[in-house]
Amino acid sequence: MTRPAVIAHRGYAGVAPENTIAAVERAxxxxxxxxxEIDVRPAADGTPVVIHDERLEGTREGRPLTDARGLVRETPLADIRKAHVLGTAETIPTLADLLAAVPETVGVNVELKSPGRSDLQVGESxxxxxxxxxxxxxxPFVERVVADCEDFGGDLLFSSFCEGAIAAVRExxxxxxxxxxRDDLEAGLEIARRYDCEAIHPPRNAIVGSDPTETAPAGQSGEPSVDVLAAAHDEGRAVNVWTVTNWLQFDALAAAGVDxxxxxxxxxxxxSRSQ
Known part of the structure; x- marks a missing residue:
């Protein structure tokens, strides 16, 4: 069995404070x-910062997401950089600072979460x-992100749920x-074709036959409506699935042939490595 590449979700968010430099260093x-895999969105001045959520308040498993409040896009950069993550001493980094902690031997998947506005169209072709x-x-935001990535010597992969972000990356x-x-596999494949994308990132329950106990994608019942793995591979695209939390899921997806x-x-x- 070919072992799939392991992509550390927010720096292995299950064992470290997500999207922080400490998580990256451990990963x-x-x-x-x-x-x-990291998430980026702009601070009030447009600087790309590494945080998943739209707001600074919120919770993860009962812990406060940060000790600050407000929309990230409306918060000054200095205040964002002082916000502590999940009750730890770790703070929200800028994209440039986080990339400086990554060796060139490890790639980075930069997920583009938002350009700094609320009227997103997610998952649509x-x-x-x-x-x-x-x-x-x-x-404009993608240009800032790409500029911050210029000094990074490792592999880069830009991803997003928004077609506009993929179009801007290509530009x-x-x-x-x-x-x-997320839900519309056909729309995802269409976007991948439209921009000749190197990869597509479906949820783990979109892989036909990977695990019959998984819940089908929203709006579907039973097996997924399209074999996204076969379709992408036929077109020469890699398939990276999200997000796995146990070895049973990992084994099933590895056996299915995801990349x-x-x-x-x-x-x-x-x-999987021992088999």
Whole structure:
């Protein structure tokens, strides 16, 4: 069995404070980690910062997401950088600071969460006119992100649930891109084709036959409506699935033939590696 690449979700969010430099340092120290997955959105001045949520308040498993409040896009950068993550001493880093902690031997999947506005169109394959407007909305932020990535010597992969973000990446960067898919597998494949993306990122329950106990994607029943793994591979695209939390899921997806697995915990592939 070919072992899929292990992609550390927010720096293995199951064992470290997500999207922080401490999480990154721990993740890259593990030989199994082929790539990190991180989330970026702009601070009030447009600086890309590494945080998943739209707001600074919130919870993860009962812990406060940060000790600050407010929309990230409306919060000054200085205040964001002082916000402590999940009750730890770790703070929210800028994208540039986080990348400085990553060796060139480990790739980085930069998920583009928001361009700094609330009117996102997520998961849709857009008509040409709408797609162009969305690209224009995303492009200034994507340009900032790409500029912050210029000094990083490792592999980069840009992903997003928003077609406008993928379109902007294709406009301003010569880097790999992948649409993130949640429910509409056909729309995700269409976006991948439209922008000749190197990869596609479906949820783990979208992989036909990977685990019959998994819940089907929203709006579907039983097996997924399209074999996204077969379709993507036929078109020469990698398939990286999200997000795996145990070795049973990892084994099933590895057996199905996915190329990469976004994992919350390290070590989930140890069983597959021994077979």
């Amino acid at each position: 890259v120290a593990r030989d199994e980690t082929a790539m990190l 857009l008509p040409p006119a709408d797609g162009e407007r969305r690209r224009e909305a995303w492009q 301003v960067a010569d880097e790999a891109a992948a649409p993130l898919v 990469g697995i976004v994992a919350d915990y390290p070590g989930l592939g140890d069983r």
